[in-house]
Amino acid sequence: MDYVGRVPAPPLDLFIDDIYCMSGRPRHRLMSVPPMPSAHLFVNLGGPVRLWDSDPAVPPVVLTGGWFMGVWTRRFVVEYPKPLRLVGVHFKPWGLSPFVDPPATELRDTWMPVDGGWRRSVERIRDRAGDRAPATATLRVLEQELRSRLAGRSARGLGLVQHTGERLEAANGAVPIGALTDAAGVTGNLLAARFKQHVGITPKRMARIYRFAQLITSVDPRRPVDWAELAHAAGYFDQAHFSREFKDFTGHTPTGYLDLRRRFPAEPGFPPDAGPMPAE
Template identity: 30%
Template sequence: MDPHRRARVTRSEAGESRWEVATRELPAGLRAHVRGLLGYSEASALPCLRREFPLPQVVVIIEFGPPIRVHDDAGVASRYAGGFVAGVHDCWTETGHDGSQRGIQLNLTPIGARLVFGVALSELAGRVVHLDDLLPRAHRGLAARLAELADWDDRFDMVESFIATRVAEARVEVATVAWACRRIEACAGAVDIGGLAGELGYSGKHLIALFRDRVGVPPKLLARLVRFDHLVRRLKSGPSATWAELAAEFGFADQAHLTREIRGFTGITPTGARALIGDLAFA
């Protein structure tokens, strides 16, 4: 194996909690469809509850250990033994475990998820679905097969092969919406959707219909999520800045607009969100 493609494993401890995170460089052919792929293992003395922020991606959790809890908007918890798929959403989600979790997190672009799962992403938007319910018969039980493998590299090989196979088998046309998504990403969400539809020669209504199928949400909401994603990354690793400076940098009308957007996506104040962003280990 190419040494640059070997898994890098990081282990850390804090008090009575221990983490292991494994990552590996993605093959070039998958980078258009995969935002991130990592293996994780966590053990703690106490139960854990985390608030996950919405991002412009479809999250696939493949579990080897006890299934984690996923709380809906009413706070009702569900478990999905073997794993689940969370579609694009515009609201935070709370997840928890009783002291341990282990598995793989696969973050797909919306277009990548459309190709891998072969269903209109409007069926997944704002929802969490059991992984096996979205897999063809040949790929069901993926979590159990991954759990039996010896190391992270073998597991990553299997997941990458699964993605490549599903993308190669896909028969849905995604080039138009993929181009529009790249434009939105390149502008960090600051794009005129009406102008984008005009460039494509489509009505706004037709573009929205295409996005609901290929992405799950309308292009305006995707652009807002992309802008929020860029803001989150800026807060995680960029230089310090005031909220007013960040509002100007990311094209918000003013600081009050930025505050409303952060509250809407996270359910907490900007200051509270900033404190949690550093703990988004699996984002």
């Protein structure tokens, strides 16, 4: 599996962590993805991708073109084709808002076809990238499309959300919400409303996801893991709450998750973080 990614040039870097291209034969076709502080854009240049929500009431979907995904508050499972060829965007939690029209609450825990908001974009990206274009050329095509979509767009209250979100990111979620509202000079209700508009969830819930991401990416399965120490360092002060949230977000106990990581080591360079894990 080849993963080529980079941070786009300003001003896209205000809204995007990286753009990337994945190609080749993934070692694990089924990957379970826990809540992470990111929204997504995927453009599929290969075979169909299947997606399952951890909520059994939500039917699975087969995705063949391009799709947006907002911030997820629960895990989902993705099945990659073999071979895989896909380009994507890891948006910052607030970063998708300037590129699409629906409020972020409508994209939370779900997906939307790209052509539902960006007409003919998937076709244009495919035509310009070609079937055999190198990853670097494909990323240039994607970045140009993103730049054209951002031009001239503004969103009310996005600056407030971005500034507050950056504080949450820097602190890995370990910031009292009262401190955020005091620093922003707004009421808690206004901040929550703006976050729902541009992120899809409240600052408090966003802080939980940042805190979990800090913990999960700090796990090194090659070494003994002191879960109590890691949980405390990530801001969990209630061990029972930590255990419940870990099981909710991953589907595993901490011990079960560590066993899974040791049985199925991450492919070098893929995934790019320690969040997604093989789904048994």
